[in-house]
Amino acid sequence: MRDVAVIGVGMIPFGRRDEDSLMEMLAYASLKALDDAGLGDKSVDAVYVGNMGSGMLQHQSAIASSLVDRLSLLPAPADTVENGPASGGSAVKNGLLAVASGYYDTVLVVGGEKMREVTGWRATDFVATMTHPLAEYVYGITLPGMAGMFTRLYMEKYGVTREHLVAVSIKNQEMGGRNPYAHVEMAITKEGIFDDPAAVVNNPVIADPLHLYDACPVSDGAAALILFPLEKIKNPVKPPVVIAGFGQATDTHTLQEREDPTDLKAVTLAAQQALEMAKLKPSDIHVAELHDAFTILEIAESEHIGFFKKGEGGKAALAGKTAFGGTIPINLSGGLKARGHPVGATGVAQVVDIVFQLRHELPKDRQVKNAQNGLTVNFGGFGNNVLSFVLRRVQQ
Amino acid sequence: MRDVAVIGVGMIPFGRRDEDSLMEMLAYASLKALDDAGLGDKSVDAVYVGNMGSGMLQHQSAIASSLVDRLSLLPAPADTVENGPASGGSAVKNGLLAVASGYYDTVLVVGGEKMREVTGWRATDFVATMTHPLAEYVYGITLPGMAGMFTRLYMEKYGVTREHLVAVSIKNQEMGGRNPYAHVEMAITKEGIFDDPAAVVNNPVIADPLHLYDACPVSDGAAALILFPLEKIKNPVKPPVVIAGFGQATDTHTLQEREDPTDLKAVTLAAQQALEMAKLKPSDIHVAELHDAFTILEIAESEHIGFFKKGEGGKAALAGKTAFGGTIPINLSGGLKARGHPVGATGVAQVVDIVFQLRHELPKDRQVKNAQNGLTVNFGGFGNNVLSFVLRRVQQ
Numbered sequence: 001m002r003d004v005a006v007i008g009v010g011m012i013p014f015g016r017r018d019e020d021s022l023m024e025m026l027a028y029a030s031l032k033a034l035d036d037a038g039l040g041d042k043s044v045d046a047v048y049v050g051n052m053g054s055g056m057l058q059h060q061s062a063i064a065s066s067l068v069d070r071l072s073l074l075p076a077p078a079d080t081v082e083n084g085p086a087s088g089g090s091a092v093k094n095g096l097l098a099v100a101s102g103y104y105d106t107v108l109v110v111g112g113e114k115m116r117e118v119t120g121w122r123a124t125d126f127v128a129t130m131t132h133p134l135a136e137y138v139y140g141i142t143l144p145g146m147a148g149m150f151t152r153l154y155m156e157k158y159g160v161t162r163e164h165l166v167a168v169s170i171k172n173q174e175m176g177g178r179n180p181y182a183h184v185e186m187a188i189t190k191e192g193i194f195d196d197p198a199a200v201v202n203n204p205v206i207a208d209p210l211h212l213y214d215a216c217p218v219s220d221g222a223a224a225l226i227l228f229p230l231e232k233i234k235n236p237v238k239p240p241v242v243i244a245g246f247g248q249a250t251d252t253h254t255l256q257e258r259e260d261p262t263d264l265k266a267v268t269l270a271a272q273q274a275l276e277m278a279k280l281k282p283s284d285i286h287v288a289e290l291h292d293a294f295t296i297l298e299i300a301e302s303e304h305i306g307f308f309k310k311g312e313g314g315k316a317a318l319a320g321k322t323a324f325g326g327t328i329p330i331n332l333s334g335g336l337k338a339r340g341h342p343v344g345a346t347g348v349a350q351v352v353d354i355v356f357q358l359r360h361e362l363p364k365d366r367q368v369k370n371a372q373n374g375l376t377v378n379f380g381g382f383g384n385n386v387l388s389f390v391l392r393r394v395q396q
Numbered sequence: 397m398r399d400v401a402v403i404g405v406g407m408i409p410f411g412r413r414d415e416d417s418l419m420e421m422l423a424y425a426s427l428k429a430l431d432d433a434g435l436g437d438k439s440v441d442a443v444y445v446g447n448m449g450s451g452m453l454q455h456q457s458a459i460a461s462s463l464v465d466r467l468s469l470l471p472a473p474a475d476t477v478e479n480g481p482a483s484g485g486s487a488v489k490n491g492l493l494a495v496a497s498g499y500y501d502t503v504l505v506v507g508g509e510k511m512r513e514v515t516g517w518r519a520t521d522f523v524a525t526m527t528h529p530l531a532e533y534v535y536g537i538t539l540p541g542m543a544g545m546f547t548r549l550y551m552e553k554y555g556v557t558r559e560h561l562v563a564v565s566i567k568n569q570e571m572g573g574r575n576p577y578a579h580v581e582m583a584i585t586k587e588g589i590f591d592d593p594a595a596v597v598n599n600p601v602i603a604d605p606l607h608l609y610d611a612c613p614v615s616d617g618a619a620a621l622i623l624f625p626l627e628k629i630k631n632p633v634k635p636p637v638v639i640a641g642f643g644q645a646t647d648t649h650t651l652q653e654r655e656d657p658t659d660l661k662a663v664t665l666a667a668q669q670a671l672e673m674a675k676l677k678p679s680d681i682h683v684a685e686l687h688d689a690f691t692i693l694e695i696a697e698s699e700h701i702g703f704f705k706k707g708e709g710g711k712a713a714l715a716g717k718t719a720f721g722g723t724i725p726i727n728l729s730g731g732l733k734a735r736g737h738p739v740g741a742t743g744v745a746q747v748v749d750i751v752f753q754l755r756h757e758l759p760k761d762r763q764v765k766n767a768q769n770g771l772t773v774n775f776g777g778f779g780n781n782v783l784s785f786v787l788r789r790v791q792q
Contacts, residue, residue, distance in 0.1 A: 052458075060529055061449070061526045073646075129457040384462075
């Protein structure tokens with residue numbers, strides 16, 4: 001298996017993009033990545049699109065080949081990859097293996113979602129299509145509902161407190177304010193949440209014990225990257241970053257079948273596989289983008305990856321260890337919580353944000369100094385399909 | 397890139413399967429393929445599901461990871477691949493490249509669709525989600541409509557006649573009667589179609605000049621295969637068949653942008669790539685499964701692949717050259733026309749049918765004697781995304 005590098009990245013601001021179609025968002029992000037890679041008007045060998053809902057939300061299928069036409073990349077072959085909210089990660093994975101196989105050299109991977117096509121209960125219902133149709137969906141369980149129950153169990157077993165959750169929320173919304181691509185740019189404070197009567201109204205319980213500020217927004221957005229074999233890079237435009245490790249695992253579809261519902265086995269396995277392939281330990285990681293669709297998930301994932309022992313993740317967040325300048329900075333992009341979570345885009349955007357970090361090209365208020373290794377976790381279902389990537393800056 | 401073999405195949409009868417869920421169909425086909433490969437209760441390294449419409453038709457996403465749980469293959473990673481009616485082919489492609497990369501050894505690829513969930517105009521509308529949303533779909537064009545206009549142009553340019561189309565229809569429905577997995581088993585005759593008043597009523601014009609018997613049915617079904625590196629096969633249960641060649645190409649999304657709408661460029665390119673990779677010529681192919689969603693497509697594809705010169709495909713079909721016992725037998729499974737076309741299943745089913753042929757395990761009334769090389773074409777959109785595979789029996 002040959003080494004595969006990310007030679008170009010592109011992202012568009014996440015948020016409400018009522019004026020843009022899904023196809024336009026995918027095209028904008030792709031063009032930025034092609035430009036960033038210095039490909040000019042050169043074509044690519046293949047295209048992978050990560051998307052969860054074009055059929056359900058836009059009543060459109062086969063969007064990958066449509067994008068190829070839209071970008072004048074004909075006759076490049078193209079496939080759409082779907083894996084619930086891990087669709088972006090699965091698209092990166094298949095682009096990675098395709099280049100690793102030697103069959104393709106230059107591959108465009110783009111993830112995108114136009115989720116604000118639906119709002120309110122319909123957005124929640126769209127995401128709930130990944131629950132078990134007979135054992136979960138029919139009973140009306142939603143993802144916020146699952147996350148609420150998970151949080152309660154996690155609090156009881158590991159002593160996570162509401163202060164821990166709020167620490168994640170404050171950190172990620174502050175970082176969102178520093179990220180031009182982020183959906184949520186509104187900084188919040190602990191005092192504001194606990195003492196300000198307005199914040200109590202604006203931050204209601206959505207699924208006890210989770211409040212509104214514990215959840216990611218419903219966003220539109222797209223992110224793209226260009227993969228290329230490391231051995232063939234001659235004169236890189238930007239410092240090449242290699243995908244040094246990759247892992248993916250599946251857990252039971254229903255939560256009720258898990259012996260310990262607080263044990264996110266697929267996260268542990270995916271991260272372990274990715275780290276082992278990269279020959280790195282959790283302590284070798286300098287920056288991480290985790291799947292904080294709910295604040296509890298950032299805490300739980302940070303423990304399952306091995307950044308902290310079980311029960312220590314919440315305290316670490318409160319102590320600032322996962323903040324900018326901390327020992328293992330997490331979600332300096334703002335994460336799903338603030339960058340936003342257009343589901344098909346997320347797994348690609350996480351890799352793009354790590355590439356920004358490892359190229360050392362971010363502004364000072366977001367750049368981890370001398371970052372060499374980064375890690376992502378993209379979490380589908382309620383942890384029943386999880387992907388993890390380890391990226392490494394190539395020493396030149 | 398290492399050679400990848402098909403070491404197990406499985407298919408369930410296509411047709412109306414009102415009693416089975418999509419998940420059950422995928423599981424049945426997968427279990428048959430796992431059993432055929434002699435894997436017993438061993439797991440697999442990864443799973444790929446080809447499916448176009450689980451979101452739109454079953455309101456369900458991330459079905460690949462759900463299938464892994466259903467089959468007790470945890471924690472095997474899994475992705476769904478979508479590419480309109482070429483979703484099955486795209487799933488085979490990504491499984492192929494994943495094994496070729498060396499990252500995985502044993503990969504299950506399964507394609508399936510439960511299309512009869514919707515009937516009448518809703519089934520036609522579902523397939524029309526692959527047309528261009530602004531330039532085609534809004535004007536009410538359907539796939540049968542496109543195929544009708546294509547047929548008219550092809551008739552005018554190349555002299556294809558209704559007798560040629562009927563010859564394909566008769567051949568494929570006869571072969572469907574010999575295939576236990578086929579949806580349509582009803583043999584028809586030329587006299588029946590042209591002279592029998594009942595047949596004229598039963599075979600109305602659906603999109604001039606196409607009649608009902610020129611079109612594939614709306615089917616439920618699933619097909620599966622197991623991929624494995626050729627170099628690691630020790631004691632094969634069945635004669636191994638290698639995927640010797642693979643090609644894929646994209647054409648303009650809208651038909652109106654094609655200089656010559658009768659020129660199916662993506663078919664030509666995909667087949668050329670597959671044949672070149674396998675180091676074979678069209679005349680080296682002993683049996684083919686083509687994408688005859690409409691009879692005209694079998695004729696057009698047989699020319700674009702290079703089995704016949706342009707304008708000769710229809711005459712060849714009428715002369716029996718593409719029939720069982722002919723010089724290049726096409727769609728001995730009955731094709732989409734008679735086996736049926738559960739969209740996500742088709743690209744996988746085509747490869748499965750070629751494997752049956754190259755293993756020499758079919759009954760005498762369908763087995764091409766001593767077949768060594770086979771080819772498939774899986775056609776998405778109206779030829780805007782096309783995949784082709786060349787398979788070869790491994791000499792032992």
